[in-house]
Amino acid sequence: MADFTSDIAIIGAGPSGLFMVFEAGFMGYQSIVLDSLPQAGGQLAALYPEKPIYDVPGHPHILAGDLVTKLQQQAAPYQPQYLLGEAVTDLQALPDNAGFVLQRAGGSTVHAKVVIIAGGGGLFAPRKPVGLLNLATFEATGSVCYAITNKAALAGQTVILAGGGDSAVDWAVELAGLAAHVHVVHRRSDFRAAEATVQAMLNLAASGQITLHTPTELQALHGANGQLEAVTLLKADGTTQHVAATSLVCCFGLQPQAGALESWDLGLERGVIPVDFATMQTRRPGLLCIGDMASYEGKVPLILTGFAEAAIAAKKCQAIINPEKKYKVQYSTSKGVPAAPPAAPSA
Ligand SMILES: Cc1cc2nc3c(=O)[nH]c(=O)nc-3n(C[C@H](O)[C@H](O)[C@H](O)COP(=O)(O)OP(=O)(O)OC[C@H]3O[C@@H](n4cnc5c(N)ncnc54)[C@H](O)[C@@H]3O)c2cc1C
Numbered sequence: 001m002a003d004f005t006s007d008i009a010i011i012g013a014g015p016s017g018l019f020m021v022f023e024a025g026f027m028g029y030q031s032i033v034l035d036s037l038p039q040a041g042g043q044l045a046a047l048y049p050e051k052p053i054y055d056v057p058g059h060p061h062i063l064a065g066d067l068v069t070k071l072q073q074q075a076a077p078y079q080p081q082y083l084l085g086e087a088v089t090d091l092q093a094l095p096d097n098a099g100f101v102l103q104r105a106g107g108s109t110v111h112a113k114v115v116i117i118a119g120g121g122g123l124f125a126p127r128k129p130v131g132l133l134n135l136a137t138f139e140a141t142g143s144v145c146y147a148i149t150n151k152a153a154l155a156g157q158t159v160i161l162a163g164g165g166d167s168a169v170d171w172a173v174e175l176a177g178l179a180a181h182v183h184v185v186h187r188r189s190d191f192r193a194a195e196a197t198v199q200a201m202l203n204l205a206a207s208g209q210i211t212l213h214t215p216t217e218l219q220a221l222h223g224a225n226g227q228l229e230a231v232t233l234l235k236a237d238g239t240t241q242h243v244a245a246t247s248l249v250c251c252f253g254l255q256p257q258a259g260a261l262e263s264w265d266l267g268l269e270r271g272v273i274p275v276d277f278a279t280m281q282t283r284r285p286g287l288l289c290i291g292d293m294a295s296y297e298g299k300v301p302l303i304l305t306g307f308a309e310a311a312i313a314a315k316k317c318q319a320i321i322n323p324e325k326k327y328k329v330q331y332s333t334s335k336g337v338p339a340a341p342p343a344a345p346s347a
Pocket of ligand 1: 014035048052124
C-alpha cells in the first residue's frame with residue numbers, strides 16, 4: 001500500500017508538468033506532482049524567475065515567475081497534490097498493468113496508473129567553479145550563488161557574473177542599470193548567447209556600465225565574516241587582477257543529472273528520452289515523457305512545445321486508464337472547468 005495514490009504521477013513541476021495537471025484534470029484524472037526542488041516551476045523558478053519570456057502564446061511578455069504562478073492557478077481547479085523537495089529515486093512496475101509505485105528520496109511511496117516524466121533538464125545541480133579559493137566560505141553566506149532569484153537584492157551591489165552563455169549575458173544587461181557596477185568574467189573571448197543580447201552587453205561595456213574580463217578565470221575570493229569584498233581574476237596571459245565585488249553569480253549552467261531515471265530502461269541518452277510523438281509514450285508502456293526531456297525527430301525544446309505535448313499525453317492517459325472510452329476532443333469553452341479550491345498544501 002503506497003503512502004499516496006493518484007491516477008497520474010507527474011515527475012517534474014516545471015511548466016510542462018504543471019500544464020499536464022490541467023490537461024489530465026480536464027480529461028477527468030487526478031494528478032500528483034513530484035519534484036526534488038522545494039518549489040514548483042522547474043527552470044523558470046530555479047534559474048530565471050524574474051526574467052521576461054516573450055514566446056508564450058497569448059503573453060507578449062511575462063515574467064517566468066508569474067507564468068509559474070498562472071500555471072498553478074490554471075491547474076488548481078483539478079486539486080493536484082504537490083510532493084516537493086524530494087527526488088523520485090525509484091520506479092517499480094506492478095503486475096497485471098496495475099500501474100507503478102514511485103519511491104521518493106525520503107522513503108514515501110506514490111502509486112499511480114500512469115507515470116508522466118516531465119523531468120526537463122534533470123535534477124538540478126549547478127556547475128561550480130573548479131579550484132576557486134575560499135568558495136565554500138562565501139557560498140555559505142550567499143555572497144556566491146548560481147542563480148538570481150531576487151534581482152532587487154543586487155541593487156547597488158558590485159556584481160561579478162561569471163560565464164559566457166545566455167544566463168550570464170542576459171543578467172549582465174538586466175543588472176546594468178540596477179547594480180552599482182557589473183563585471184562579466186568569461187574564460188573565452190567570444191560569448192555563446194543570443195546575438196542581440198551580446199550586442200546590448202557590448203554597448204553597455206562601451207558606455208562603462210559593464211566591465212568585460214575575457215579570456216579570464218576566477219582564481220580566489222576575499223572578504224571578511226563571509227561577506228565578499230574582492231575577487232582575484234587570472235587572465236589568459238598568466239597575470240592576475242584584483243577586482244572589488246560584493247556578489248559573485250556563477251552562470252555555468254546545470255550539471256546534467258538524470259538521477260534515478262538512468263536505471264529505468266527508457267533509453268535515456270544525453271539527458272533525453274525517446275518517445276513516440278503520437279502518444280508521448282516511452283518504450284515502456286504506461287510511462288510517458290513530455291517537455292524538454294522528451295525526444296523525437298524535429299523536437300524544439302521550448303516551453304510552448306511542452307504544453308502541446310501535455311495535451312497529447314493526456315489523450316494517451318485516457319487510452320491507458322479507460323481503454324473502453326473513445327477519445328473525443330473537448331473544448332474548454334464548452335466544458336468549462338471546476339471552481340478552484342483554496343491552494344493545496346505541499347507535503
Ligand atoms: C536562462 C534560460 C532562459 C530561457 N528562456 C526561455 C524562453 O524565453 N522561452 C522558452 O520557451 N524557453 C526558455 N527556456 C527553456 C525553458 O526553461 C525550458 O524549455 C522549460 O523549462 C522546460 O520545461 P520542463 O517542464 O520540460 O522542464 P524543467 O523546467 O526543466 O522542469 C523539470 C523539473 O523536473 C524535476 N526533476 C527532474 N528529475 C526529477 C526526479 N528524479 N525527481 C524529482 N524531480 C525531478 C526538476 O527538479 C525540475 O524542477 C530558457 C531556459 C533558460 C535556462
